[in-house]
Amino acid sequence: MKSFGVKPYLFPMPAYMIGTYNEDGSVDVMMMAWGGICAEDMVALNLEESHKTVANLRARGAFTLAVPGISTLKESDFFGIASSNQTEDKFSCTGLHAAKSERVDAPVIEEYPLTLECTVVEMQEQPYGLRVLGRIENVLADESVLDEKGRIDAAKLQTFVFDQMRHDYFAIGEKVGTAWKSGAALLKK
Numbered sequence: 001m002k003s004f005g006v007k008p009y010l011f012p013m014p015a016y017m018i019g020t021y022n023e024d025g026s027v028d029v030m031m032m033a034w035g036g037i038c039a040e041d042m043v044a045l046n047l048e049e050s051h052k053t054v055a056n057l058r059a060r061g062a063f064t065l066a067v068p069g070i071s072t073l074k075e076s077d078f079f080g081i082a083s084s085n086q087t088e089d090k091f092s093c094t095g096l097h098a099a100k101s102e103r104v105d106a107p108v109i110e111e112y113p114l115t116l117e118c119t120v121v122e123m124q125e126q127p128y129g130l131r132v133l134g135r136i137e138n139v140l141a142d143e144s145v146l147d148e149k150g151r152i153d154a155a156k157l158q159t160f161v162f163d164q165m166r167h168d169y170f171a172i173g174e175k176v177g178t179a180w181k182s183g184a185a186l187l188k189k
Helices: 052-060 070-081 184-188
Strands: 016-021 027-032 035-039 042-047 062-067 098-100 107-109 114-126 129-141 160-163 168-171
Touching: 016 052, 016 107, 027 042, 027 052, 027 070, 027 107, 042 114, 052 062, 052 114, 052 129, 062 107, 070 168, 107 114
Parallel strands: none
Antiparallel strands: 016 027, 016 062, 035 042, 042 129, 062 114, 098 107, 114 129, 160 168
């Protein structure tokens, strides 16, 4: 095996979109990869203090966390490239649409198929960065990603993940097994 030293090389990394409002009420969206679900009703975001999104989180105490589809890859990548500290109203550059969440003080990006509406519970300043803990207040899913029983179908999300090692995105969606069943036969050994 080849050694790479200390690197943040874990695959896959999520490509999540954090939606907040700026102080003037305009929409801010940031792509993030370092974070995810940390409890039944909680998410954890690991962010750098310098992000405009962090100032918005402190001011508003709320955010949305969305899963983007491949159809919005270009716009989503732009949200990871452009900084709201340098690009005024970067959201309007994309042509995407936002509506105000009915549950939290944050925008819901209409083109994203899955969105968690969250309130900030805690902002933990750590030696390795800022951890934001958010409580999931509601989950919104576009009708197009639901199965015949009304459940969210991961394959229909048509989403992508981030490859930290080569800086690429990979599409996901093919079912390859069933959780808590595919390996069950090994319990009998």
